[in-house]
Amino acid sequence: MFCTHINRFGDLAVVECEGNIDNWEGVNTLRDAVTSQEDASTIVVDLSRLIAIEDQSLGMLLLLQKWTYDRGIALRLFNPGGAVRDRLAHINAMQDFEIASLNEMLALLRRADSQYVAAA
Numbered sequence: 001m002f003c004t005h006i007n008r009f010g011d012l013a014v015v016e017c018e019g020n021i022d023n024w025e026g027v028n029t030l031r032d033a034v035t036s037q038e039d040a041s042t043i044v045v046d047l048s049r050l051i052a053i054e055d056q057s058l059g060m061l062l063l064l065q066k067w068t069y070d071r072g073i074a075l076r077l078f079n080p081g082g083a084v085r086d087r088l089a090h091i092n093a094m095q096d097f098e099i100a101s102l103n104e105m106l107a108l109l110r111r112a113d114s115q116y117v118a119a120a
Helices: 024-035 055-070 082-090 102-119
Strands: 002-009 012-021 042-053 074-078
Touching: 002 024, 002 102, 012 024, 012 102, 024 042, 024 055, 042 055, 042 082, 042 102, 055 074, 074 102
Parallel strands: 012 042, 042 074
Antiparallel strands: 002 012
16 A cells, blocks of 8 residues: 655655555555645655555656656655665666755755744
């Protein structure tokens, strides 16, 4: 089973993925979660709890990358596990995605937090 949780920090959206994306329902869930954040300036897809990803899901990630690019939204993947990283490498997609390091992720959260404090 696959599910997502969305957390917003100002204009930063973090889409947490959990489980296996192994069918079209999961692919559509991922698509809907990301595209629902159209007003974000940065969307981070947190893959830390993603156990497995299939080809159609990888294709959707590529489509979402184009979707965010066309809207001026930065898309980052965060913490893909070994199996997910292997699938990305297998189709030579690693270079197609920006993968946020822990330091980058912390910097994004600090920036979002400082924007929130300034707005309040």
